[in-house]
Amino acid sequence: MPGRGKLSARxxxxxxxxxxxxxxxxxxxDEITVLVNTLRELAAIRSTAEDAAGRILDSAEGLLAFxxxxxxxxxxxxxxSIMTACGFHDLVGQRVTKITESLDKVLxxxxxxxxxxxxxxxxxxxxxxxxxxxxxxxxxxxxxxxxRIDALFRDN
Amino acid sequence: xxxxxxxxxxxxxxxxxxxxxxxxLLKQLGFANVxxxxxxxxxxxxxxxxxxxxxxxxxxxxxxxxxxxxxxxRADDCLSRTPFIMVTxxxxxxxxxxxxxxxxxxxxxxxxxxxxxxxxxxxxxxx
Numbered sequence: 001m002p003g004r005g006k007l008s009a010r011x012x013x014x015x016x017x018x019x020x021x022x023x024x025x026x027x028x029x030d031e032i033t034v035l036v037n038t039l040r041e042l043a044a045i046r047s048t049a050e051d052a053a054g055r056i057l058d059s060a061e062g063l064l065a066f067x068x069x070x071x072x073x074x075x076x077x078x079x080x081s082i083m084t085a086c087g088f089h090d091l092v093g094q095r096v097t098k099i100t101e102s103l104d105k106v107l108x109x110x111x112x113x114x115x116x117x118x119x120x121x122x123x124x125x126x127x128x129x130x131x132x133x134x135x136x137x138x139x140x141x142x143x144x145x146x147x148r149i150d151a152l153f154r155d156n
Numbered sequence: 157x158x159x160x161x162x163x164x165x166x167x168x169x170x171x172x173x174x175x176x177x178x179x180x181l182l183k184q185l186g187f188a189n190v191x192x193x194x195x196x197x198x199x200x201x202x203x204x205x206x207x208x209x210x211x212x213x214x215x216x217x218x219x220x221x222x223x224x225x226x227x228x229x230r231a232d233d234c235l236s237r238t239p240f241i242m243v244t245x246x247x248x249x250x251x252x253x254x255x256x257x258x259x260x261x262x263x264x265x266x267x268x269x270x271x272x273x274x275x276x277x278x279x280x281x282x283x
Contacts (some may be wrong), residue, residue: 053173061180076184080270083180087267089173094216094245131221132254134216137245137266144247146265146272153263156253 008090015049028114035107053089056082094136159281161186163209168199168225170217174266178212178243181270185277196220197268200228201208203235210277215244215251223255230259239280243268 061083063075138144144152165187167178175192177249182190191206193199203211211229213222220228222242229235242255243264252263262276 044229049236050173057176057180057280061176075271080181080184083177084267084269087177088175090169090171091245091266130249133248134221134246134251135185135227135248136216138247144249144252144265147263147267149247149252149263152249153256156256 032110032114033108035110037105039103039107042100042103042109043094047094049089049092053086056086060086091137099134159277160209162189164189164191165193165207165210165212166193166199166202166208168194168196168211168213168217168222170194171216174214174243178229178273181273184270185274189263196225196228197221199225203229210239210247210280212239212241212243212273213247215242215255223251223258226258226260241276241280242254243273 060079064079161197161251165182167175167190168190169178170173179190179192190254191202191208193202196213197220199211199213200220202208202233211225213225216220222244226240226242229240236259239261240259241264243266244251244262246252247265255263259278264272264276
């Protein structure tokens with residue numbers, strides 16, 4: 001999509017990376033820097049989410065231990081709800097991993113175009129031996145809820 | 157087959173957050189004997205050392221996925237009857253069907269809540 005920073009390669013001849021230009025006028029070298037910084041940001045998001053989920057769980061576990069007897073059941077339900085909501089860390093992590101892997105591929109392509117050998121390009125994307133393809137969390141409009149899974153499970 | 161809260165349960169997930177969540181939910185359901193493994197390979201080794209009454213496993217792990225663990229478990233005469241619940245974000249129809257064909261006892265889609273986990277455990281143990 002021209003004009004929106006698409007990372008399309010213009011490979012032609014050998015030359016310095018800075019001499020090569022992407023569609024949007026940025027040098028390939030600039031784009032590599034952007035991609036590397038983006039990957040760092042994604043790693044930071046994952047780390048922040050993990051830290052936040054861990055601290056929320058610490059607090060929820062503490063609350064669970066101190067739950068007042070009379071209100072214990074209500075408190076327990078609320079605390080368990082907080083705990084299960086911390087599963088966002090797993091889902092965010094899986095989505096970030098998908099984005100990271102896509103960007104890794106783009107980065108490898110750009111580094112190759114720029115004539116850099118970069119280890120990233122040599123790293124296997126992920127174990128791909130005879131496995132079912134995994135998509136991770138689906139988008140809200142396309143993923144199946146538990147009721148549909150239960151029906152699928154019953155009918156097969 | 158009634159639920160025995162003292163039975164050993166194994167949680168398999170590469171996210172420590174998820175292990176903590178499931179461990180806490182199990183604790184509230186009365187299960188105190190809970191172990192954890194970070195991937196399928198570690199889980200399989202643990203299962204060969206200890207007799208677990210229930211395995212609750214994620215799917216997407218490296219190097220051995222939950223699906224591969226399930227197949228290994230079902231192919232092993234000593235482990236093949238261990239109840240196995242898959243808890244995963246993978247909701248593709250073919251994956252659910254593949255897991256069922258491989259012998260999974262139940263399938264929970266993330267995000268899930270305490271009631272879902274309880275109902276799936278109860279369903280396995282006929283309560």
